[in-house]
Amino acid sequence: MVATEAYLMLSMVLFVLGTMGVLLRRNAILVFMSVELMLNATNLALAAFARQWGQEGGHLFVFFIITVAAAEVAVGLALIVAIFRSKRSINIDELHQMEG
């Protein structure tokens, strides 16, 4: 059985990669995908702990996170589409003003 620490290290690396994506990319959709990567990293950590302690609560929490992520992606992408219709751009450096 692979150590839980190994899974936690992997989860941490993916989380940090997601953080870098959120901070560094200009495209709003890329930022969104990096947020999804961070959520996947936490799902991995939760599943590793669930296996270590033999409790299904970890799996259920992952199930809830996936559900909430699905809802959030739907709403977020709808927002991006609506913004794109008015601003014709999804470069977040150009969208930082709340006008229009």
Place this chain on the structure above:
Amino acid sequence: MTEFWLFIIAAAIAVLFAVLMLLNENAVHSALSLIVTMVSISFLFLLLDAPFLAMIQITVYAGAIMVLFLFVIMLLGAEKSESPDMPGPGTTKFRWFTGAAVGLTFALLASIGLSIINSQVDSREIPIADPQVRVGHFAPDVGAVDVYAGETQVADDLLFGETTSFVSLPAGENTLRVVPVDGGAELSTTVTLEGGSVQTVLAYGVDAVEFAVIPQDFSTVTEDRTSRVMVFNANPNVTVRMVDMGSELVADDTRDLIAGVPYGQVSDVTLLEEDTVQWTFVDDAQPDNILYRLRDYELERDTMQLVVFTPEREFDGSLRDNVYPLASETAPSFGGPRAIGYALFTTYMLPFQLLALLLLAAMVGVIVLTHRETEKVGAKVGGRRRVSRPLVNVIAAQTGTDVTEDGAPEGSPTAGD
């Protein structure tokens, strides 16, 4: 060792494609790299004994969410958004504070890594669960009883043949008291319980009531479509054997299922397949002497059956053998859909329903956000509905005459007289 190398390969693929997702100029390529990452995370879920999560990850994340991303990327033409001819500060794909951000995230990585290593996650002890006990009433001459475990009352008015539900007791010595409702002598026994065990205590015996402590194994049944069966003999006069008589048309079709069980003893655990069974209990010394026939009993899969063979006091005062199968479900396999379903529909029902409401609100929100007003098709002209081919024109074309004139047209066909 194989599991370790599978983990390394899956982890390497996940990290590699996550990095590719970050560094790619084309948004579609980034989305596809993220899909590969999610599939490799799904494989890691399989390594973590979470088959249900692996399926959900593929179905929902890689199959729905990422497809939605791809739809929106295509819709917006966003894969071209990093092209050099877009006006903006600089044409690099990263933002102006790249250096500071990378430095800070590496600091985050170092701090989390150190805390994981220092916390020594793997050496934590998993606490052992409290032992669980239930009591069964199989003493023919004792009426309804109240059962007490320690000081708390476990069951009220327990009749012959019934058992209490499982109770968690502290490990170590515990006193179980069986008090007849109509007065009469109180019977008690002291049992020593280990942590993590599941026991059934049966009160049996015709003349003097004794207690049998039977440990039961409720762990996951690994064989397909089978159940565990144990037989307990509460009849002092015989050593019982459980057989399957087979078909009545074929002679010598008897199959021994469970060998001779002496009085007050429980048999070993036997694995039997799920079926509608006809169990016959015979005297071990004289196999032709049939003591009881259990007809058409539905043996289900993934259960633990404790079959109690006991004499029962009839209304006329005589003793007759009877069989009580105590069936309980074993633990579902960890991480499988049945285990997740049990937890989801009992303990976690409220979050489940709240999430359903959340999803409904999200769907409504998406429709509201993306709705825009368009010109209504079929606008009215002059108060009348504008249609493409008025019916008058259709009739005129089919009859060959101009219907708009007054009076019936010439040569109209009579109706077959």
